[in-house]
Amino acid sequence: MGSYKPSVLDLTKADFDVDAYVARLLKEKSLDDLVKEEEEMVASVRRLDSDVHQIVYENYNKFLTATNTVRKIQDEFNQLDTEMESLSSSMKNISALIGDLGGVLGDKREDILQLGSSYKVVKSLKHIFDLPSVLQSHHDERNYGEVIRLYKLASASLSQFSDVETVKRVLERSERVYKTTEEQLMEQLKNPASSTESVTNAVDLLMNIGRNRDEVHKVLLNCSQQSLQSDLRELDVNHADVLDLVDKGCGSFIPNLTLIATTHDRLFPDKQDQMLAMIKIELDAFHSLVSRVFLSSNDAKDCSIVVRALDRYYRKISTCRHVVSGLEFSKPTIDLINEVSIHEIDLSLTRIQEELRNVLNESRQALNNDSKDLAALASKIEHTFAFQVKTALANLLLFTASDVTFSALPPELFHLSFAQNAHERLLVQAFDKLLQLADDYADAKGDLRFVSPNLLLVFAFALQHLSNKSAVYLLNLCREQFALAAASDKLTSATKVTTDLKLRAQKLVRGYAERNGHEIGEHLSKGCEVLYQPSTSPSSVRSAVRRAVEESLACDQELTQLLGGESKVKETKTSRRLGAGGLEAARDSLWCERIDFHQQIHFNKASIMSAIVKVLLKIFTETIRLQTYSKFGIEQIQVDCYYLQRGLASLVADEVVVNSMVDQALSSALKRCVDPVLVHPSRLAQLCEQLPVQLGQQRTSSSLGY
């Protein structure tokens, strides 16, 4: 508001017009406002009044203080005045005294001058005789430069008086000190512990006194080399691991090397070639030591340490290159990085292989100890593989971490081939090792032929799962982690890996089916050998046959547990031939379909059970063909076949196979009997319902053949 108020109405301005202000107030405000205005104004006047009072008091105080100070100054000036006066009188006194003294000394001036010069001569003579001890003391204080300067000065001037006995002695003694000094300087040059300055100093001085430049250079170079070599020896015997070695190397050898190089450059810039050659040799030696230690690491778990050490080494060598001009050492270092990365990949691979062996052995142990949880074992194998591979990949990723210096190298120097190796040499090879193991188990190599068939099953399932899911995931993971193009034709394709896995899974599950079929079939075959010429008509199914069906059911249950799904036995019709057919029908089966034992096994219960049942029924047939049967023997076989057919048909994918094979068994038996008569189908069913009769009651003594 104040901005557009005319200044005549502003209370604080100089041209404030009271009348205008009042007129305006009267014009604008109501009575109440005016009263209020008046009250405010009164209050303002009072406040101002008290403010003014306060200001006046404060300033008055200050004024009083100032007055006091001025008075004090005045007093001090007065005092000063009197003192000045006494000073001027004293000065007058002094000048009068000097005038007197000049008159007294006037005649003796010549004498005094002579005395002064004699004193100088004596002093310098004394200096000459003190020279050796002065030199000695300088020498003792390691002030070699001074020693040399003094000696040079002294010998130049004193050599003309060398025929004077004393002077000669002095010179000789001085020279001794001088010589030791020179030796001392050489010593300093050779001593690896001496600092750069002292070396520089020594070299300067030595050249100053006219030592041969080449000779000094040679000594320096030799000594440097020896010092580096001793560092190396120390490193060689005294390191805990590779990181420790690199740390120590970066703490002693490398700094030493750069120091030598810089010192040398300063002293002998023209002889850089020789120095570089020497440094190259020693750096090579250091590099080969470091390489050796890097490549002798033998635990994949140490990968992080190795990478850290490698990083540090690379960084140090790189800086070294900047400090020492003309030193080119990046190729061996990059080669080393590549070598070490491959070494680590191989270590990881070995580790994966070991872990796989372990987990398989553990599974074997567990199965020997009657472990029933096959699914858990299968997933354990699968997970061990996936976990180990992931761990290995994670370890290798350290090589490409952004905080690692060499990850910034151009990709064609390191990253490209490394990523390729991670994929091919680690991951694909890991799958290969897994496949090899699968082959070993499937081919029953060595004592693996005694492993439990369930191990083959578990292994097969682990591979099948891998091929269905984890394998592709792992391959993709690797490609992502190492920024590999998925479609590169240099990389093994996922299809190949999964196909190979499936192939091995098939081989193993086939092995399982065959082994189990053999096991059950063998019990059946042994149980049936006991009895083939009974003297009476059969009263029941033989216990071995019952057992074979039971064992097949147990197998089926195990598979159900592993695969899930129903273990309930489905209803089946009995074979047409066995049920209703006669002799002729059974004979027809000679031309029944060929049984294919090499059919693809699918990873479902029925398919696996089919394979098992095929093997065991074929064993049954083979056993029958080796025997010869009586009339009752045939009846027994017929009962057994009926029972097998009823018990097994429900377990398989295609019951036609069971029917056909059971027919084949029966027809084989018919061929081995001179006069076969078949039991009526109604009796078959009845006999099969009965409880098993004691085996001993059926056994006969009229045994023929084997």
Next chain:
Amino acid sequence: MAECLMFGIDMEARCMDAVVADEETVAFLIGTQTIKTENQVNKLYVGNEGARILSRSFRHPAGEVRALASSPSNPTVLATCAADFTGVEPKYGLYVWNMDDDKRTLGQIGNEDFDQYLHGLVWDSTTNRTAVVGTSIVRIFDMTPGPQALQTVPVDGEVFEATWSPHNSGNLLGVSVGKDVVCIDTRSAKDDLKVASAHSHRTLSIDFNPNLQHMLASAGDDGFVRIWDMREPSQPFFSFHPHAHWIWQIRYHPVHDQLLLSVGSDACVVLSCAQTVSSEVDDLTPDEDEFSERLEDGELERIDEHEESVYACAWSVADPWTFASLSFDGRVIFSKVSRKHKYALMQL
């Protein structure tokens, strides 16, 4: 398998042998096995310039043929192990026969009765002796002029097959006993060399490597063929798995010992290669001849032409590239090693 000839005998048969003494014609002898009708021995040979199989059959009056071996010196002589169920009591025996082409029946030269089934019969050429095996028994006969019992070696278990070692002048007999393989020295009658548990339940067939003295192949019910170094019998030297069911016979090729013929009750005939454990393993190192193809270990050929269990196989004596296989239904197949493999073997 392009080159293969087939022949059907209308009777079940399990045993077969090559006509060993005939080096001119590719010929095999097959003995039938039935208890219903009269049995016969068929001589099958390639005729008509290799285009078909010709047959000549002879009645076998001693019952069914359980084992058969042709004479190593006389192409018309053979021996059989027979079982006859026509009488009240079954009769078992070893018979020596002469095949007269003009007659329809075998002429008996000699025989020896047994009281049990016999499973195997082998005739050694150097000593002219045969070995006959059955359950818990190995009996050796001198065959000049007829079967004359020389010795009986007791063994513990069921014997499926015997085979003479070609390296010990007829003094070493290999037999498969139960799960094991045993080598019997006929001079001491001891089973010095033994492979325990060669196969999971029974070892059905064995054969000696014709070129390497200590090598022996065994085949069994687990479908595996295992090759053993008899000096180190604790672990198989090599093994492969050509069959999904019992392997009934395994036969080394008489010359190229990397070739192994096996037949089994999965109705397959498999020709496998085991170069790395053969006498030609040294040739594996690549030499100047880089173009010749090397055979890889493993299956070379698989013949699926049989429909029933295949019980016997044999290499021809007259033609080293022909082999025959016999299945239960009486089907005989003559096959040839394929040209490709043959050339690889001969390193052409």
